Amino acid sequence: MKRVYNFSAGPAVLPVEVLEEAAAEMLDYQGTGMSVMEMSHRSKAFEGIITEAEQDLRDLLNIPDNYKVLFLQGGASQQFAEIPMNLMKNKTADYIVTGQWAKKAAQEAAKYGRVNKIASSEDKTFSYIPDCSDLPIDEDADYVYICENNTIYGTKFKELPNTKGKTLVADVSSCFLSEPVDVTKYGVIYGGVQKNIGPAGTVIVIIREDLITEDVLPGTPTMLQYKTHADAKSLYNTPPAYGIYICGKVFKWLKNMGGLEVMKARNEKKAALLYGFLDESRLFKGTAAKKDRSLMNVPFVTGSEELDAKFVKESKEAGFENLKGHRSVGGMRASIYNAMPYEGVEALVTFMKKFEKENL
Numbered sequence: 001m002k003r004v005y006n007f008s009a010g011p012a013v014l015p016v017e018v019l020e021e022a023a024a025e026m027l028d029y030q031g032t033g034m035s036v037m038e039m040s041h042r043s044k045a046f047e048g049i050i051t052e053a054e055q056d057l058r059d060l061l062n063i064p065d066n067y068k069v070l071f072l073q074g075g076a077s078q079q080f081a082e083i084p085m086n087l088m089k090n091k092t093a094d095y096i097v098t099g100q101w102a103k104k105a106a107q108e109a110a111k112y113g114r115v116n117k118i119a120s121s122e123d124k125t126f127s128y129i130p131d132c133s134d135l136p137i138d139e140d141a142d143y144v145y146i147c148e149n150n151t152i153y154g155t156k157f158k159e160l161p162n163t164k165g166k167t168l169v170a171d172v173s174s175c176f177l178s179e180p181v182d183v184t185k186y187g188v189i190y191g192g193v194q195k196n197i198g199p200a201g202t203v204i205v206i207i208r209e210d211l212i213t214e215d216v217l218p219g220t221p222t223m224l225q226y227k228t229h230a231d232a233k234s235l236y237n238t239p240p241a242y243g244i245y246i247c248g249k250v251f252k253w254l255k256n257m258g259g260l261e262v263m264k265a266r267n268e269k270k271a272a273l274l275y276g277f278l279d280e281s282r283l284f285k286g287t288a289a290k291k292d293r294s295l296m297n298v299p300f301v302t303g304s305e306e307l308d309a310k311f312v313k314e315s316k317e318a319g320f321e322n323l324k325g326h327r328s329v330g331g332m333r334a335s336i337y338n339a340m341p342y343e344g345v346e347a348l349v350t351f352m353k354k355f356e357k358e359n360l
Ligand code: PLP
Pocket: 009, 010, 074, 075, 076, 077, 078, 101, 147, 149, 150, 151, 152, 171, 172, 173, 174, 192, 200, 201
């Protein structure tokens, strides 16, 4: 069997232990004689899986009782519409645009109401997080929206914006469970799970109860109403059952590792190794503003498109997968999510040093 070091931004590396456990249970989940994929979502066995997954997530993030946890489908992108459809009571929302994903979310929301772009870092190719301490928040804004970790550009909000009392909605797809967060600071935290948690398609929405109402925009489909799924405990229709099962296993893995404080320390150690090298390298250069650097996604360039292409090709041959940068920015990007071991980053840095020697 071959396992590569997979630096993909998503779908991304999962813990080997989780994959091994799932493989062992593939044909017979705990004596049921069937795979979780073949199981009724109304069965006792699946009820156990989803209930335990929710509880483990609650434990990990310390989610207060007045927040619901929803396991939904449609990936993170479906939330770009679902959020305004459910929350835009005044038909107004403020968006902080720090990358393509926030931009897409803002464009989608603009179909449903007035969208104010209250801050942006597009002037410098989204390479930094703008100052969000005193923003022109609209009095009528139903919420303030951020993409907390910008997967493509490798930036992260180190401090949440001052929303002046307005509800904060955050896309945490690419930093989900990478460090502790204070859930009470948000109205909605959501993310596609395919980076730090599980199979693509499943999306987790953590939402404060008072935001779940029947008062949604006219024409909002039943499937896109948070209330539908909150009332049915994420079992209104057939949920992404196998995805939820893997998420549950990753939650257990995280708990066994010691929880999110431990993950944060591990992630900081990995990121420090890579950023440390980038800062001293004479060939490679990190592209994100230092103060805003993500622990999860590390974009870098050589300054020469030819050398970038050579690096991507040679790194692949050496067993490092998916180091090519996003198609919109080029260069390279190493995504070092929770499941990437320190040794993977060490091996990458060793390879980069060798490449630098050979190509300077
Ligand atoms: N938001 C962020 C921050 C992402 O990185 C991505 C995908 O990479 C998305 C949203 C879109 O996710 P999905 O493909 O699940 O719709």
